[in-house]
Amino acid sequence: MTTYEIERPDGPERGIRVRCPDHDEETEFQPGHRRGTFYCSICGFEIEVALHDTLDWRDMGEQC
Numbered sequence: 001m002t003t004y005e006i007e008r009p010d011g012p013e014r015g016i017r018v019r020c021p022d023h024d025e026e027t028e029f030q031p032g033h034r035r036g037t038f039y040c041s042i043c044g045f046e047i048e049v050a051l052h053d054t055l056d057w058r059d060m061g062e063q064c
Contacts, residue, residue, distance in 0.1 A: 002043050008051075016051055 005019040009028075018038040019026035029036035029049075039046040 002040070002045065004038070004040075004047060006049055016049055018047070018049055 002020065002022055005017075005021055007017050007019075008014045009017060015029045015031045015033065016036060017026060017028045018036070020038075020040040020043060023040055023042040025040050025042070027036065027038050035048065035050045037046055037048050
């Protein structure tokens, strides 16, 4: 089973970095992009990553 690493690099404006360590492929989404799609051509899997600020989270009852 393949494991992916998702991290936010340090700094004032941080993007998202997604990496497949098994095949040494990675994509870094620039600051301001809160969603991105990563595809490892060797694994053949595509994953979608979304970043949410804690202030954006609402109780499920509030979303109706």
